Amino acid sequence: MQRNLVVGLRRALFGGCVALGASGTAWAQATPEGEQQATNLDTITVTAQSRQQELQDVPIALQVVDQQLLDDVAAENLGDIDAFVPGLVVDAAQPTQPSFRLRGVETSDFGIGTDPAVGIFVDGVYGGRGGGVLLPFVDVERIEVLKGPQGTLFGRNTAAGAISLVTRRPQDETEARLRLRLGNYGKQYVDAMWNVPVSDISAFRVNALFNHSDGWFQDGATGKDLGGENVWATRAAWQLRVGDHTTALVSWDHESLDQNGRVTTGIVPLPAYPQRPPVPVDPDDYLDPRDIPTYSDANNAEWRTFDGVTLIVDHALTWGNLTSTTSWRQYDALNQTEEDGTNRADLYIDSVNTESNETFYQEFKFSGSNARLDWVAGASFFKEDADQTSEVNTNTTAVENIVANHGRGAGELSVPDGTPLLFIHVACSRR
Numbered sequence: 001m002q003r004n005l006v007v008g009l010r011r012a013l014f015g016g017c018v019a020l021g022a023s024g025t026a027w028a029q030a031t032p033e034g035e036q037q038a039t040n041l042d043t044i045t046v047t048a049q050s051r052q053q054e055l056q057d058v059p060i061a062l063q064v065v066d067q068q069l070l071d072d073v074a075a076e077n078l079g080d081i082d083a084f085v086p087g088l089v090v091d092a093a094q095p096t097q098p099s100f101r102l103r104g105v106e107t108s109d110f111g112i113g114t115d116p117a118v119g120i121f122v123d124g125v126y127g128g129r130g131g132g133v134l135l136p137f138v139d140v141e142r143i144e145v146l147k148g149p150q151g152t153l154f155g156r157n158t159a160a161g162a163i164s165l166v167t168r169r170p171q172d173e174t175e176a177r178l179r180l181r182l183g184n185y186g187k188q189y190v191d192a193m194w195n196v197p198v199s200d201i202s203a204f205r206v207n208a209l210f211n212h213s214d215g216w217f218q219d220g221a222t223g224k225d226l227g228g229e230n231v232w233a234t235r236a237a238w239q240l241r242v243g244d245h246t247t248a249l250v251s252w253d254h255e256s257l258d259q260n261g262r263v264t265t266g267i268v269p270l271p272a273y274p275q276r277p278p279v280p281v282d283p284d285d286y287l288d289p290r291d292i293p294t295y296s297d298a299n300n301a302e303w304r305t306f307d308g309v310t311l312i313v314d315h316a317l318t319w320g321n322l323t324s325t326t327s328w329r330q331y332d333a334l335n336q337t338e339e340d341g342t343n344r345a346d347l348y349i350d351s352v353n354t355e356s357n358e359t360f361y362q363e364f365k366f367s368g369s370n371a372r373l374d375w376v377a378g379a380s381f382f383k384e385d386a387d388q389t390s391e392v393n394t395n396t397t398a399v400e401n402i403v404a405n406h407g408r409g410a411g412e413l414s415v416p417d418g419t420p421l422l423f424i425h426v427a428c429s430r431r
Contacts, residue, residue: 061147063088067168070140074181076189076211077136078120078143078163085145088163090134094262095231096304096333097353098134102147105160112355112386119150119158122165123251125310125327126155128359128384132306132331135255138235139193139207141168155380169249170203170239171195186214186228201241209233217263220293221343226300230259245316253308261300265289266341273344279405295343298350304333320368320375327361339392348398352391359384 063085075081078100079092089101097110100118107117110130120127127133143165150158174196181189191209198204215228237251267287268277308329315322332355339349365378 063145063147065143065145067141070137070143074189075137077134079134081143087147088145092134094302094335094337095134095257096131096302096335096355098130100130100160100163102145102161110353111390112357112388115157117157117160119154119156119162120165121154121162122308123167123310123312124164124325124363125308125329125361126157126359126382128329128382129355129357129386131304131333131355132329132357135253135306136209136211136231136233138191138209138233138253139168139205141166153376155382167235167237167251168205170205170237172197172203183213185216186212188212198238203239205237205239207235215260215263217265217294219343220295226260226294226296227263228260231255231257247314249310249312251310253306253310255304255306257305258303259301261302261335261337263294263296263300264338264341265292265294267292270342270344270347274346276346276401276405295341296338297343297345297348298338299336300338301334301336304331306331317368320366323363323365323367325361325363325365328359329361330358332356340398345395346397346401349392349394352389352393354389355386356388357384357386 065081065084069075069084070081073080073084077092077095079090079098082088082090087103089106091099099106099108099110100116100120102118105117107114112129116130120133143163145161145163146154147161149160150162154162154164175193176195177191177193179189179191181187183189189209189211191207193205193207195203195205210232211229212231213229214225217226218224219226233253233255235251235253237249239247239249241247267289268281269285269287270277306329308327310325310327312326313324333353334355335351335353337351339351340347360383361380363378363380365376367376369375
C-alpha cells in the first residue's frame, strides 16, 4: 500500500508523463531578437539491438532510464521505475518472487516449470528464473526497456519484451562516491564506489551497498516490527586492454538479503473464538486495512544469497566486432509468508517457497556496419540447474473450519485439534 501511494504521488507530480531521454534532436529556441537558434541535445547511445547505436536510430518501441533519473527518484530496484515506463508493471513486494508485465503480457506463475514472458538481462547476460532477477541496483548506468517480442536478438522468454540493465565499466580516472539516505521507520541506505586505474591498460572498480528499514507495520499483539528491508550487496569489476583491439572485463556480483517476509493484513471482521468467520463474506463488511491492526503468528522470513561472475571479451576486427560473454550465476532463496492475516491458530495458513538455482551462459556475437549494411549475428548457450519446493502449511483445526465452511460437519477429522498438517507440498527440479 505504501508503494502504491508513492507511485500515485509520483504520477501526480509528473502528470503521468516523464521525458526519459532524447537523442541528437534539434530544438528551436527563440532569441531576444526573434531569431530561431538550434540547440542539440545530448546523444544517447543504446545497445538494444546487440550493438551500439544512437537511440533515434533504433526501430524498436524502447524507453531508456538513465542514471540521472535513477538518482533523482532514489530507485533501488526495478520495482521503482515502472511508473516512469509506460506499459511496464513490476510487482516487487517480494524480491524473491517478483512479476513483470509489459503491455499486459506476463507469466504470473513463479514456479520453475514455467518460463517468464519478460526477459531480464544484465550486461547482456540472461537473468533466468524470477527468484534471482530482482536485485538491488549497484552501479547501473542505464536501463533499456524493449517492448514487444524480442526473440530475434535476445532469445527465448522475451515474448512480451526485454529489460536490459547496463552497468558502468571501470574508468581510466580515479573517482569515488559515498551516498547516505536516512528516513523514517529506521530507513538507512548507504552506497559507496571507488574507481582506480591499476595501470595504463587496466582499471578496477568496486561498489558496496547497504539498505535497511524496520518496516512500517507493527504486530497488533506483540508490537514487533513486520516487513522492512535488510540487504547488502557488492560488485567488483576489472577491465584490461590487450593491445589496441581487445578489451576484457571481469565482474563479480554478490547479494545477501535477510529480512521479514511479506505482511498480510486481514480485512474480514472476526467473531470471538471459537466461532468461525461467516462464509461468504459480504463485501460491505470489509474493513479498511489502514484502520485495523496487523497480526502475524507465522515465522515470516525472506532471504536470498546470490553470486554471479561474468567475463566479457571484445575484439575489434577489420570487418566488425567479436564479443564473447561467459557468465555463471547461483542463488539460494527462501520465502515464508503469513497467509491468513490473523493470529488465531484455528485459522492458521502459511506458505513456504525454497529455491536453489545455478545457471551457465555463453554467447558469441558478431556485429558490424558499413555504408550499406548494419548487421549482427551470434549464438548462445544457456544451462540451468534448479530445484524448488513449495508448501502450504496449516493445522487440523483450521482444516476443520475449511471443511465446515464447505457444508461438511466439523469434527470429522480423526487427529487431535491443533495438530500441524502439511496441506500441500510440491517439489520441482529442472535441468
